Amino acid sequence: MNFEPETRFLRAFGAWLQTPLTALLRETAAVRWVNQKPLSPTLVSGPAFFYQLSGEDIPPGSVIGFEFEPKLFFSLLDWLQGGEGTVEEEELSPDRPLTLLEKRLASRFLHLFHQAVLETGRISSPTEFLPTAELSRPEFRNFTAAEFRLDAGTFGGTFRLWRSYPHRQLDLGSLDEMADENDAQSMAEALAKTPVCVSVQLSGAKISPQGLLKWRVGDMIELGKPEDHPFTVLVEGMEKFTAAPGKFKSRKAFRIL
The missing domain is CATH 3.40.1550.10 (CheC-like)
Incomplete structure (x- = not known):
């Protein structure tokens, strides 16, 4: 047609x-x-x-x-x-x-x-x-x-x-x-x-939407010393797991997708 x-x-x-x-x-x-x-x-x-x-x-x-x-x-x-x-x-x-x-x-x-x-x-x-x-x-x-x-x-x-x-x-x-x-x-x-959207919660304090304003795609969130500080990983806004002190020692940062 x-x-x-x-x-x-x-x-x-x-x-x-x-x-x-x-x-x-x-x-x-x-x-x-x-x-x-x-x-x-x-x-x-x-x-x-x-x-x-x-x-x-x-x-x-x-x-x-x-x-x-x-x-x-x-x-x-x-x-x-x-x-x-x-x-x-x-x-x-x-x-x-x-x-x-x-x-x-x-x-x-x-x-x-x-x-x-x-x-x-x-x-x-x-x-x-x-x-x-x-x-x-x-x-x-x-x-x-x-x-x-x-x-x-x-x-x-x-x-x-x-x-x-x-x-x-x-x-x-x-x-x-x-x-x-x-x-x-x-x-x-x-x-x-499509990359999975990942955000990180450090020491029990979730990064707020306002806090994310300073981040841009491709930026890195530095975790400091993961072996000393527990952190929670949220995938698509849902909590997936909490890494205890000493776990994922090689993971130094998460990239903003």
């Missing part, structure tokens, strides 16, 4: 997201395009992140935005912190300020959304995503919002991909048609390649 370039772009965008989201969440993720229609950004009702795009392949004035249903957004944040994706009603206010930790965690899945735009839009030149708050400018008034459904594990919800008129004029070229069905094999491969 033949699809118009914009429709194929939306289908491909959702299909591309499934595998990296599965790897990030360690839970099979399904993303489905639901609908699209012209809307004003004044109708944004959930946590949203807008960017102006710049690059050789990008029409001037191109703006995209990612808006999340509050329940989906905060469920994703909870899941990335080792929770079960459950949030309380009082946490769902779309306009409450995000903490530094929440912004850092959100950047992990927003990066995947950026990549989905680049991959499915066939954008090859270096491209910048510049946060913008100038949506009142005339060239930013004509937006189309495409709605998607995201389901992963026990939680799910909707998000919108906002695209300004210039970005919709992007030459999408020849896109391969993407199947609606989940690609089970690629999902399995993504999970197999």
